[in-house]
Amino acid sequence: MADSFDYVIVGAGAAGCVLTNRLTEGDTNTVCVLEAGGMDRHPFIHIPGGFTKTLYGDRFLWPFVTEPSESLNGRTVAVPQGRVVGGSSSVNGMVYNRGQAADFDTWAQMGNRGWGFEDLLPYFKRSETRIGDGDDRVRGRDGELPITDIDWINPLAEAFIEAAVAMGIPRIPDYNSGTQFGTGYFQRYIHRGKRVSAAKAFLRPALRRRSTDLRTRVQVVAVMLEEGRAVGVRFRDGDGREKTVLAKKEVILSAGAVNSPKLLQLSGIGPPELLRDIGITSKNPIEGVGENLRDHYSVRMTARAKNVATINEAARWPRLPLEVMKWLAGRPSVLALCPTIGFVHGKSHPDLDDADMRILFTPGSYEEGKVYVLDSHPGMTCGAAQPRPESVGYVRAVSADPADPPIVQPNYLAAETDQRITLAGLKLVRALFNSPQLAPYFDHETLPGADVQTDDELLDFSRRRGNTGYHLVGTCRMGPESDARAVVDDELRVRGVDSLRVIDASIMPMLPSANTFASTIAIAEKGADMVLGRRPLK
Numbered sequence: 001m002a003d004s005f006d007y008v009i010v011g012a013g014a015a016g017c018v019l020t021n022r023l024t025e026g027d028t029n030t031v032c033v034l035e036a037g038g039m040d041r042h043p044f045i046h047i048p049g050g051f052t053k054t055l056y057g058d059r060f061l062w063p064f065v066t067e068p069s070e071s072l073n074g075r076t077v078a079v080p081q082g083r084v085v086g087g088s089s090s091v092n093g094m095v096y097n098r099g100q101a102a103d104f105d106t107w108a109q110m111g112n113r114g115w116g117f118e119d120l121l122p123y124f125k126r127s128e129t130r131i132g133d134g135d136d137r138v139r140g141r142d143g144e145l146p147i148t149d150i151d152w153i154n155p156l157a158e159a160f161i162e163a164a165v166a167m168g169i170p171r172i173p174d175y176n177s178g179t180q181f182g183t184g185y186f187q188r189y190i191h192r193g194k195r196v197s198a199a200k201a202f203l204r205p206a207l208r209r210r211s212t213d214l215r216t217r218v219q220v221v222a223v224m225l226e227e228g229r230a231v232g233v234r235f236r237d238g239d240g241r242e243k244t245v246l247a248k249k250e251v252i253l254s255a256g257a258v259n260s261p262k263l264l265q266l267s268g269i270g271p272p273e274l275l276r277d278i279g280i281t282s283k284n285p286i287e288g289v290g291e292n293l294r295d296h297y298s299v300r301m302t303a304r305a306k307n308v309a310t311i312n313e314a315a316r317w318p319r320l321p322l323e324v325m326k327w328l329a330g331r332p333s334v335l336a337l338c339p340t341i342g343f344v345h346g347k348s349h350p351d352l353d354d355a356d357m358r359i360l361f362t363p364g365s366y367e368e369g370k371v372y373v374l375d376s377h378p379g380m381t382c383g384a385a386q387p388r389p390e391s392v393g394y395v396r397a398v399s400a401d402p403a404d405p406p407i408v409q410p411n412y413l414a415a416e417t418d419q420r421i422t423l424a425g426l427k428l429v430r431a432l433f434n435s436p437q438l439a440p441y442f443d444h445e446t447l448p449g450a451d452v453q454t455d456d457e458l459l460d461f462s463r464r465r466g467n468t469g470y471h472l473v474g475t476c477r478m479g480p481e482s483d484a485r486a487v488v489d490d491e492l493r494v495r496g497v498d499s500l501r502v503i504d505a506s507i508m509p510m511l512p513s514a515n516t517f518a519s520t521i522a523i524a525e526k527g528a529d530m531v532l533g534r535r536p537l538k
Contacts, residue, residue: 004246005032005213007531008233009254010220010263012037013087014517015504015524016254017198018127020206020214021144022528027211032245033203034235035216036062036259037083040090046194047327049315049335052372054091060084061091064258064408071391071414072463079295079408079468081256085216086199088256089517092470094188094195094338096147098124098522099514100180100354103388110509111480112490114526114536122537123525124518127201131191135177144201145521146191147176150341152332155308156363156380156441157185157342163435164344180345180513181355186338189517193327193336198521221402223251223267223500225283230500236402250499250531254524257472257506258395261290262406264476264487264502265397269494279400284496288485290406292477293393294511296358296469297412298383299422299462301429302365304443305378311337311364312374340383344432345513348424357425358387358513359432368447379446382432384425385469387513390415395475412466419459422466426458471516476506491530503527 007023009016012035023029037060044050045060054060061080068074082088101117108116125140132149164183165171172182189196206212221234221242232246253260264270268283270290275282314323314334327333341362345355365379366372393411398404413419433442444450448461476494479486487494488507494500505520512519529536 002232002244002246003032004248005030006247006249007031007252008245008247009033009252010233011035011087011253011255011259011504012085012199012203012214012216013082013254013256013504014089014198014520015527017086017201017203018521018524019252019254019503019528019531020212021202022525023531024206024209024211027209029249030211030213031206032213032215034218034220034233034245035085035214036219037085038216040085040197040199045084045086045090045197047335048094048190048193048195048337051091051093051339055080056371058083062258064405067407067409069409069411072412072466075464077412077468079410079470079472081258081470081472085203085214086197088470089189089198090195092517093340093515094190095340095515096176096187096189096518097514098176098518099512102354103510103512103514107478107509111483112478112509114490115478119536120522120526123522126525126537127521132187134174138177139174144205145189146196147187147189148191149187150185150337152334152337154310154341154363156305156310156438157361159437159441160342160361160432161185163432163437166435166437167431169344169346175343175345179354181347183342183344185342186340188338190336190338193330193333219402220255220263221266223253223263225267225497228284228496229498247499250501252531253476253500253502254504256504257293257475258406258408260502260504260506261395261475261487262397264289264494266400266402269497274396278397286485286487286495288477288487290395290475291392291485292474292509293395293408293410293472294389294391294474295410295412296385296387296389296471296511297391297410297418297422297466298360298385298469299426299466300381300383300447301426301433301445302379302381302447303433303445305363305380305441306443308363308378308441310378310380311362312377312379315364315374344428345387346425346428348421355513356387357421357428358385359383359425359429360385365446380441382429384422384429386418386421386425389511390417392474410472413463419462422462423455423458426462471511473505473508473511473516476502477509478507479509492527501527501531
């Protein structure tokens, strides 16, 4: 006889952790969480600098790779996503960035009631404890997630910020309290030298409740549908045995922008032609399942530094033991850094209301062609990205076997606007590199190098060397009833199926101009209230 719970949640990533916490408060509902990965016990997960060990391979990741892309001259790109309790929040870069108010106001303008910035603000606040400066009208002070400032200050990063200020870009102490246009240091979910993942902040308290049942290392096969209603989930345990778990109230998919649409397709919910091609019986045709995939595409330029110590030296012998001792003593250390330290949110045209370029800075660099291997010389890195990409792609299951990885095609740089803003960003990077403020520390550009100068050459470099921002969204897009391709409504209910919701980054109709962790947490906070039938927070 199958186990039965009030709610079954597929995925213990950022959204799934928040949902589990909120739905089990007071032990009033029973929840079963199914997670493909294992527990988050490895020390590299909790030491922030351990991201160099967790963000490649398949130990903690879904090692997805895109299809060859015409817009990247036939190139493929690795787009890994977290496969461990905590999801990508256990392996990613730990930057906390909500984005612009206009990002979410656009969602509302697309017909999604209750999803403007003012609607989401109470949910951003509910989850966080802001440690540091911030306007209490828009920042939370008593949530589960501590948000801190970077405490390891490097002369290179200061010079980078001063160079931006000299170009007329204002220094902003708290970009999460207002406009994004400006420069400064990122905030992060690191506290007392350790990563605070969604698992640590939200799931761990829920696991102390009798009402929570977490099952790890399971492969979900399909959502069980009976007479137009989701009644449970079929899955394979670690030994490959197929089992079922029933949901008395709802099934909630929180498996991310790749696995949530794939699971819908395997369950017979999706484009009928695709389902027919992979041998799945169509039970609820929705053309938009798996479509509208968006991701930030970042193009990084590097330079050799001089007259300054960078992360490259601090993170290797003979200085590394000192950094370890500092970390153990709770002092600022490279072991407690996120991979990106500083930012410029700039404008490609002065008449714009807010930023449309994103520049990311770190006082360190990696060997060309190697995965997170630091250069042997002092270095710095600047990445340029279009924060609101117009290029869209898709996710499609390739067979009825859930073990087969799906097709992932983001179509990076396909849109002309993305090419134009990326080029503008790279030119701004070069202006920063060659600024008077960075002159004492800038030796020479190492990637792409001085030989790459024209727009065509820079765009070719972008196609050859750009990489994922790890911010995949949009494949179960939220939309109004008039939008036939929308997958969920503004209550996050899958169209045409009772008792089934998607609550994760895949419901975003557009990509926010920021890292997606903060907005995913807010979606889960708001989604939990919807599931429980509560009135929206004000």
